[in-house]
Amino acid sequence: MVAPGLQKEIFDVVPCFIVVLDREFRVVEANRYFKESFGDPADKHCYEIYKKRETPCAKCPAVETLADGKMHYREDVVFDEAGHEVHVIVHTAAVRDAAGVITAVVEVSDDVTEIRTLQDRLAALGRLVGSTAHSIKNVLEGLRGGIYVGNLGFRDNKTEDIRTGWEMVERNVGRLSRMIMDMLYCAKERPPHRVAVDLTSVVTEVLGLYTARAAEFNIKLEQDISQDLHTIQIDPKDMHSLISNLLSNAIDACCSDQSEEKAYRVVVRAFKEGENAVIEVEDNGVGMDSETRSKLFTMFFSTKGSSGTGLGLLVSHKVATEHGGTISVKSAPGEGSTFTARIPLETKS
């Protein structure tokens, strides 16, 4: 026979959330582990505590146990006192009086948040492998094509074909190296290597790299860089990637548009706003609907068919967040998009 004091101690120290619910789903008993995460239940209903709801949940194992007296279980997502998601596997069992009437339900919930997070990461890794293989296949196609055309040139002694073939090889080697850099960047969790950098010089450098490409597609590339932006502590390589991806996407958005009347333009702005340095890239290209906007910063989402890896905006987003900043977008189909990155001027220690 276990002593009553020991029973209470066991109830408190078991590493599960244990509550006893009355027939109205009020928490009448809760163990210490539960109180540490969800606070003092103070006679509240379980659905108020777990789900911040005012009425019982639609699917609830406690309801089922009250109805049939059997054990039930369910996996669910609840919210702790601080509002964080907690993934739980809930088991319920009936508590009966001497006459066998169900008077309460005991609910034991295992916290499986860490396991689910790991599963999500593994699933993301699987998608990364699949997407990488697909992207490499596309690059390989370009390389194979370049070699084929180049070989025709050698066979027929045609410089033009050799040049075309060689350009195809160059283009695809460039794509492959950018892809690998993006993948390495996405795969690693690391703090930015901050040094004092003049942000305007990074913006100007990136603009310089894209001037020829914009001109090739008859897109006017404009810049509006404020003079009050001075030296800030950033990782210049990361910031270069962030701006490059936004600018490259803006040019692609103009190229993808089908309008014959539009004069395409991309504007890059950099200015100070409160505590932040703001980098804004605006285009009047194809634009996006709300569904596309909602998927923008997720892994491997691309609107560019075979030529997109879906990594570019993810890299931009990662750079902004790792610098303590944010990135947001305004867009409408047919009107264009504006991406805004806000990077804190002062580094928070």
Place this chain on the structure above:
Amino acid sequence: MNQKKILVVDDEQDVRIYLSRIFQENGYAVTCATDGEEAIKTLEADRPNLITLDLSMPNKSGVKFYREIKSRAEFNGIPVVFVTGVTGPGGATDTKHFYATRHQVPPPDGFVAKPVDPVEIVGVVKKLI
């Protein structure tokens, strides 16, 4: 004389160059389109003997384009060869099945997986036209 025409539909410039050169080398005339919308316009202007089609493209995807031409009597007799990097574990047959079931479209007349082998794609085309 009487040169057969192939329409190459692919959003990637290098793939268009590659396929065009393979077909030209083998005596075909080639026109290109960068997406489904442009391909429809090209078809209406100049009917080809065969179409090679990438499935993953911006604007009108390859599947949407394929569904449209299969639903239009004037075009549904033109043989279509899918040229795509999207392949299933069972290779070409598996992918044909996938597109037939998942997108509810009839199977294509031919299928070539990327990266394209010139001998393979010319072999598939020669069987069809």
